[in-house]
Amino acid sequence: xxxxxxxxxxxxxxxxxxxxxxxxxxxxxxxxxxxxxxxxxxxxxxxxxxxxxxxxxxxxxxxxxxxxxxxxxxxxxxxxxxxxxxxxxxxxxxxxxxxxxxxxxxxxxxxxxxxxxxxxxxxxxxxxxxxxxxxxxxxxxxxxxxxxxxxxxxxxxxxxxxxxxxxxxxxxxxxxxxxxxxxxxxxxxxxxxxxxxxxxxxxxxxxxxxxxxxxxxxxxxxxxxxx
Amino acid sequence: xxxxxxxxxxxxxxxxxxxxxxxxxxxxxxxxxxxxxxxxxxxxxxxxxxxxxxxxxxxxxxxxxxxxxxxxxxxxxxxxxxxxxxxxxxxxxxxxxxxxxxxxxxxxxxxxxxxxxxxxxxxxxxxxxxxxxxxxxxxxxxxxxxxxxxxxxxxxxxxxxxxxxxxxxxxxxxxxxxxxxxxxxxxxxxxxxxxxxxxxxxxxxxxxxxxxxxxxxxxxxxxxxxx
DNA sequence: CCGAGTTCTTGATTTAGATCAAGGGAAAAA
DNA sequence: TTTTTCCCTTGATCTAAATCAAGAACTCGG
Numbered sequence: 001x002x003x004x005x006x007x008x009x010x011x012x013x014x015x016x017x018x019x020x021x022x023x024x025x026x027x028x029x030x031x032x033x034x035x036x037x038x039x040x041x042x043x044x045x046x047x048x049x050x051x052x053x054x055x056x057x058x059x060x061x062x063x064x065x066x067x068x069x070x071x072x073x074x075x076x077x078x079x080x081x082x083x084x085x086x087x088x089x090x091x092x093x094x095x096x097x098x099x100x101x102x103x104x105x106x107x108x109x110x111x112x113x114x115x116x117x118x119x120x121x122x123x124x125x126x127x128x129x130x131x132x133x134x135x136x137x138x139x140x141x142x143x144x145x146x147x148x149x150x151x152x153x154x155x156x157x158x159x160x161x162x163x164x165x166x167x168x169x170x171x172x173x174x175x176x177x178x179x180x181x182x183x184x185x186x187x188x189x190x191x192x193x194x195x196x197x198x199x200x201x202x203x204x205x206x207x208x209x210x211x212x213x214x215x216x217x218x219x220x221x222x223x224x225x226x227x
Numbered sequence: 228x229x230x231x232x233x234x235x236x237x238x239x240x241x242x243x244x245x246x247x248x249x250x251x252x253x254x255x256x257x258x259x260x261x262x263x264x265x266x267x268x269x270x271x272x273x274x275x276x277x278x279x280x281x282x283x284x285x286x287x288x289x290x291x292x293x294x295x296x297x298x299x300x301x302x303x304x305x306x307x308x309x310x311x312x313x314x315x316x317x318x319x320x321x322x323x324x325x326x327x328x329x330x331x332x333x334x335x336x337x338x339x340x341x342x343x344x345x346x347x348x349x350x351x352x353x354x355x356x357x358x359x360x361x362x363x364x365x366x367x368x369x370x371x372x373x374x375x376x377x378x379x380x381x382x383x384x385x386x387x388x389x390x391x392x393x394x395x396x397x398x399x400x401x402x403x404x405x406x407x408x409x410x411x412x413x414x415x416x417x418x419x420x421x422x423x424x425x426x427x428x429x430x431x432x433x434x435x436x437x438x439x440x441x442x443x444x445x446x447x448x449x450x451x452x453x454x
Numbered sequence: 455c456c457g458a459g460t461t462c463t464t465g466a467t468t469t470a471g472a473t474c475a476a477g478g479g480a481a482a483a484a
Numbered sequence: 485t486t487t488t489t490c491c492c493t494t495g496a497t498c499t500a501a502a503t504c505a506a507g508a509a510c511t512c513g514g
Binding site: 018025060062063066068070081082084085086087091097111114115116120121122124125126128129130131132133135136137138139140142143145155171182184221222223 | 239287289290292293295297306309311312313314318319321338341342343345346349350351353355357358359360363364365366367368369370371372406417444448449450
Binding site: 173174176185186188189190192193 | 461462464
């Protein structure tokens with residue numbers, strides 16, 4: 001039953017029936033209510049997770065309570081692997097945004113599996129590499145782009161994830177989005193209305209309509225308005 | 228001859244003599260002059276590198292010429308692996324900072340090796356995971372800390388890499404350091420003199436003396452001055 | 455359908471840091 | 485040594501974005 005799901009998870013797809021069976025055998029399904037903590041930063045990690053249903057934010061908090069969201073994981077996304085392969089602690093915290101089902105993979109069992117199934121190892125290397133690519137883009141955004149440029153990049157990224165749709169679902173509150181882009185809700189709100197008045201987007205109830213993709217691409221590329 | 232070196236590379240150490248021999252067999256040693264391009268962003272990657280001697284900066288550039296340095300690789304560091312395991316292009320550019328010797332590992336040969344040697348696969352997962360942890364810290368710094376906090380974090384990180392020394396070698400120009408911290412040379416210079424006048428550090432010719440580790444740790448943790 | 459609690463927007467003000475603009479010093483070349 | 489070049493520092497100004505402060509608009513439980 002979960003095997004059918006596992007066969008479609010990025011990083012597990014393309015694996016043999018046999019591999020899938022072994023993966024399923026060691027996995028544990030866990031349900032979480034909205035707002036539950038999956039793990040906290042610095043916690044010892046004895047396994048990693050894959051989202052079956054729902055959403056999980058991966059985040060860091062500063063001593064004065066400000067939050068930086070590193071990633072929002074959706075169905076099919078892996079998280080918490082770093083603690084499995086290196087060090088032992090999670091580099092960030094994880095909390096569900098909505099009621100969610102997660103598959104848990106215990107560390108030792110999964111490491112054993114990798115040891116005997118090179119195809120699984122290669123898949124995991126690929127998953128980690130893609131995450132690395134995304135984090136690289138995030139550092140680039142924060143270091144080189146102004147907030148409007150970061151928002152444009154993010155909207156285009158979302159559109160890509162949603163099959164290139166012009167009408168896209170934000171899937172997170174504006175405040176959370178602000179935390180992902182390294183800014184505040186106030187600033188983000190102003191930039192949304194600026195982009196709207198420029199005719200780049202239209203924005204209503206958690207949905208955004210891309211009206212000028214070219215303009216957004218330019219803004220994302222340049223990192224700021226060029227006029 | 229390179230085998231001796233390989234045996235000490237993080238990610239390869241701890242492997243059997245046999246594994247090391249196979250790794251050596253597929254590696255190619257390449258020499259680079261200072262300032263040479265190893266690869267450019269978006270280039271197709273047909274392998275990855277390990278620094279034997281020297282230093283390599285991994286960076287992104289914005290259209291208006293500003294540079295964000297993601298990492299400076301030193302002896303023993305791996306780079307360019309993302310292109311081997313996922314996608315095919317390098318997510319950032321790489322250029323030598325000094326005359327450098329690099330070991331190159333061709334994609335297909337290395338993937339084959341991983342397929343037959345699970346221990347190598349686990350080592351690579353560990354290397355990628357550590358990189359992920361570092362990038363996570365970088366995003367946190369950029370999103371949550373002010374420049375003085377980022378500098379403090381970086382100095383402590385360097386000190387750790389240099390066996391906890393109080394006197395540490397920056398190993399890069401102030402301008403490069405500014406690019407690593409997501410700021411400008413002017414701002415960095417001001418912050419160096421501020422930290423000096425507060426008695427936190429002393430600074431001369433590429434060396435920094437940590438005079439108040441507690442103060443720096445506090446600054447790094449808080450992300451800014453608390454007075 | 456209504457009220458309580460969020461979350462979002464808009465406005466006024468402040469501020470960290472970028473930018474612009476000269477100097478000053480150390481290293482490399484001559 | 486002297487000159488050239490590059491990098492670093494210091495100063496003055498400007499600006500993107502944070503912060504502070506109300507309102508307005510959704511959301512949800514009753």
